[in-house]
Amino acid sequence: MAWDVEGTKRALLTAAVAEFSEKGFGGARIDRISERAGVNRERLYSYFGNKRQLFEAVLADQLGTILDGVPVTETGPAAAAGFAGRYFDACRSHPELPRLVFWEGLELTYPIDTDTRTARAALKSAELGAAVGELSGRDAASLLLTIVSLCHSWFASPNLGLIITGDDGDHEGRRRIVTATTEALTRGLLEGPAGG
Amino acid sequence: MAWDVEGTKRALLTAAVAEFSEKGFGGARIDRISERAGVNRERLYSYFGNKRQLFEAVLADQLGTILDGVPVTETGPAAAAGFAGRYFDACRSHPELPRLVFWEGLELTYPIDTDTRTARAALKSAELGAAVGELSGRDAASLLLTIVSLCHSWFASPNLGLIITGDDGDHEGRRRIVTATTEALTRGLLEGPAGG
C-alpha cells in the first residue's frame, strides 16, 4: 500500500480541529489528537513541529476563509440582514469556527494569518457596504464586526443565552434577533452620523 | 501576629481571578496562583478543594453580580443605549469579567451559579424593558443578551476587531456602534413583530 503523507497530515489536522475547538490550546492533549487521527504522535511532531505550531496551523486552515462562503445577495438594508442570517446559519452548521476564533482571542496575543484574513474581511466589508447602499468603509467594517460578534458569541458563549433568556437552544429566535438588529443598525448607519 | 484566614482566602481568590481570566482553566497553573497570592499551595487545597472547585469559586464570586452595578437611568430607547454604553464602560474597566464569561462558556458544560445569575438577569431585563417602554419579557431579555454579547465579544475577542476593522483599540468608536446598535434594535422591537 502506498504511503499517504498528505492523508496522514489531513487526518492529524482534522483531529486537531476537533480537539482544539473543543478544549482550546491549554486543554487540548497531543495524545487525544493522535488517537482521533489514528496516527502516531511522532508524525505530528514531524509534520507540524510542536503543539503550538499545530494550533496555529489549525487556525490558519480553518479561519482564513471563514467569511468567503457566505454571500451578500440582496440590496439595501435587507442585504445586511440576509447576510447576517446566512452567517448565523454557517456558524450553526460549523460551531467549531466561532469557538476557534474565541480560543484564538483568549489564548494568543496576536491573531494568526492576519494579512490574509484582513484582506478577505476588507473585501466582504466592501461587498456589504456596496450592497447596502452608501456606507463608508469604516461603517461597513463596524457593521460586519457587529454581525460576526453577535453570531459568534451565541455559539461560543451559550452560557449567556441560558442565563439571560433562559434558553440557549432557541436558534431560530436568536437568528431573528440577529437579523433584526443588523437591519436596524444598517438603517441607522444609512441615516448618517445622527444615528451613530 | 494574628492568623488571617479570610485574608489568605481573599488573596488566593484574587490571584485566581487574575490567573483564570488570563489563561482559562486549562492554561492556569496552581503554582502561579499561589505565587501571585504569596500563599502556600497547600492552603489553596485546604480552602477550595481542588483546581476545578477554585475555578468555580472564581466564577461564582465574579459573575454573580456582573449586571447589578450598571444602572438603567433614562427612558425610552435612550435607556437601552445609555445602559449599553455604561455596560461597555464597565467591561472596559474590568476586562477580566467578559473573559471569564467566555472561558466559562468554552470550558464548562453548564454555567456556574445559574439560579442566582438567572434571577439577577431577569431583574435587569425587567428594569430595562420597563424603562424602554412596552417590551415583552422575551424581547427585553433578547435586547439585554444582545447588549451583553456585543460588549463581551469586543473585549474577549479583540482578534476580530483587529481583523475586521483594523483596530482593536478604538474603544470610543466601538462604544458608539454598540450604543447605536442598541438604540436601533430597541426602536425596532418597540415597533412590533414587523421589526423582528
Place this chain on the structure above:
DNA sequence: TCAATTTCCAACTAAACGTTTGGAGATTCG
C-alpha cells in the same frame, strides 16, 4: 534483487503538574 531512503511506530525521557504528607510554629483555652 538489493541498498538507500522515507514513513511510520512503540517505547522512552524529562519536565510539568495537581495534590498530599509530615511537621513547624502560632494561637487558644484550661
Place this chain on the structure above:
DNA sequence: CGAATCTCCAAACGTTTAGTTGGAAATTGA
C-alpha cells in the same frame, strides 16, 4: 504554663504531558 488545636509551610509524590529516540517496515531506484 502547658496541652490541644489550628494555620501555615517545604518537600515529596504519582500522574500527566509534550516531545524525542532507536529502529521496523515500506517504498524507490539503480
